[in-house]
Amino acid sequence: MSSVRDDFDALLAARAVSPVFQPIVSLRDGRAVGLEALARGPHGTRYESPTSLFAEAARRGVTAELDWICGVNACALVLDTDLRHVPVFVNVDPATFGTPCPIDLLPTYQRALRELDLIIEITERRGGDPAAILRGVTTFRQQGGRIAVDDVGVDPFSLNMISVLAPDVIKLDRSVTQCAGPSWAQTFVINSVQMEAQATGAAVLCEGIETPEHLAAARAMGATLGQGWLFGRPARLPAAVDLSADPIPRVAPYPPSASTPFSAIRGRAPTLPMSPQMLTPLWALLEEMALHTDAVRVLYAAVPATTPLDEQTWLTYSHIAKRGIAVVVFGQASAAPLGAGVHVVPLPDSDPVQGERALVAVGSHFAAAVLARRAEPDLYDAVLTYDRRIVIEALHALVGRLTSLSVDEPGRGV
Template sequence: MEGRTTIIRTVDDVIDARAVTTVFQPIVRLDSWNRRRHEVVGYEALTRGPAGTPWEEPLPLFEAAAGRGRLAELDWVCRAAAYRAALDAGLPFGVTLFVNAEPAALGVPCPPDLAPTILDAQLRLRVVVEMTERAIGHDPSALLTAAEACRGAGWGVALDDVGAEPASLSVMPFVHPDVVKLDQYLTQRPARGDAARVVNAVVAYAERAGAVLLAEGVETREHLDAALGMGATLGQGWLFDRPGPLPPDVRTRPGSATVPFVVAPASPGGRTPYELVAARRPTAEATKRMLLPLSHYLEARAHDPAEPPMLLASFQDARHFTPATARRYQALARDASLVTVLATELPSAPAQGVRGIALAGDDPLRGEWNVIVVGPHFAGALVARDLADTGPEEQRRFTYALTYDRDLVLDAARALLQWVVPT
């Protein structure tokens, strides 16, 4: 995009002038590589600010924009610049364009002057939107919402830098990426202690979902061998080419659409966790006193700093989220990738590190007590429906089901996330 001014004094000038450019790095099929040729299946678009300014590199550019409260606008500017460059070069539809995005920015309306380019890209380009796993720690719900928005636009989703942040492994089934990009430290340091744990979790997800593994940072033949050994079929890095303009012959390349888009799980359709699980598992009746040990066992499984899980719970009313429970959940939040609690009259932060969602008095979820834990390898759910007894608190009766079937637990978690992530 051409800037509307040649005077760049601040990052505001960069954004106002849309003064960013795009370079592209090829993504190749690893099994096609030799020293003379390789099959390119896509390109990652990388942003550069005005040359010779403090904002030429993307990291200081985005940090400065965030400091000015204009991160979302810059994100739209960068994506529009990438789309326009790809469209002008004639990138074929079968060659996938990977474009980075800040999850929070996808929830902000597109600036009007950029809207025509965005629409043109939706019609003429095959796009995979990359979202970094580091967003999980800042605002996991924004990451999940952004993934839904991308699928609604007909785009694919990639989770970037996987392995750099352990929390990504439990959130991965809910983002449901089409492409999992292995962080370069896994490619370049495969013998590192936690590499095997990350790779095993990623491969397990890819097998279940049909996702593609892409290795980043492939700079040597040794890195290529490591990537292939981890099960990656695609890769990018200096061994294949450095970032630069799209090649002059890119429009004549047929493209093989080797980056497939996986089928996302069906929407829970407004059903509650209890409704989903009870339809597929037998239920029993028990008092609250009998169910508390089961709940505490599941909560304890959220204590895993090596493979941080996600903990989702609904407590009916805020009075059931007692001070003792709040202390327990605050401790869990130090390890877990996401801890969310739902109840009536609940504040947005009922304990440090815990996200609270307030339910309406007539919400169907108010009649349920749910505790759901999902990690890279462990998954368990207790779902219970209140029988509306009167009398002592611990003698209240529930019908309940307990399941460790991973697919069913994931369905229950997706159902509860309907109250967390707007749709």
């Protein structure tokens, strides 16, 4: 066992991870639009396989350090060629967001930000702090980078991510591309992805295209980009890339989050005076959507600690979470009494959200929010809005208050 640890220690210390590259192509003309960098450990060792490499990193809690090594080594290789104009896709674990670049890799990373066309792929490997992910994505985009969400269709986490991050590229998992026949689950994923793409201008990419039949299926799904053995296997960096005339889109990101959900309105929607009792049927509209339809992927509620939720509401949220929906309640003083995947985030008394009530429901083709701010002891200024940009901005205001939480259980995640 000690030799295993010594070997891995030596690998990390030497930054001994080598990149290989696979083309990503336009399905219109079959020419490359970019390259995805993939990691390989030292040749001939137990860590040559990326599966073994990252499994050991996960066991030792150093996935973020390995991520940085893989990404920066790939950038370093491209920087030393004439391919600096070619978009490069780099995989990043969600848990890596918010972690600092190792100091010895920082100069190369800073140069890559200046000179390369980088696209970060947020991978399916689970974990991380949702607030850190959002901050990291925002910072990276401000530096000129773009975002892809990888392996969509594997689990609810990826669908939740595209509803929040507005990625530039949405990558459908190979299991969707290679499916022998349509199923309800895959049809839902494809429809959700296409609705998001049409709403934002994102490109849809099908992974795992290995045969002409897979290519035909990808085109039938409305994908415009493809990746797989039919176009090229992972290999050494090519000497030249014949780029397609079809550019990878650059999606306009959602605006910086408001300080509180209610402030997302900012005079953009009229409010009405409502009592707490009047808010109840409005909340029920969104709760029922989450409970009985597939339109909602994320449900965030903000309720001040001075107004504890009753047992029936907790039961409803527990049932919603069991459907694979991310349910988070802000402001309550104690954990959800029924558990079952409902995450509770207490807020300090000084937090202005304690003076508001909000219920935010977001899916790939549905977005709605009840936003209310206390005007008098028993009266709120309130609005029910279906304006997606207002709803997402309100959602971001709550994401910024999230503590680190596990996304391994149903109903948890961004």
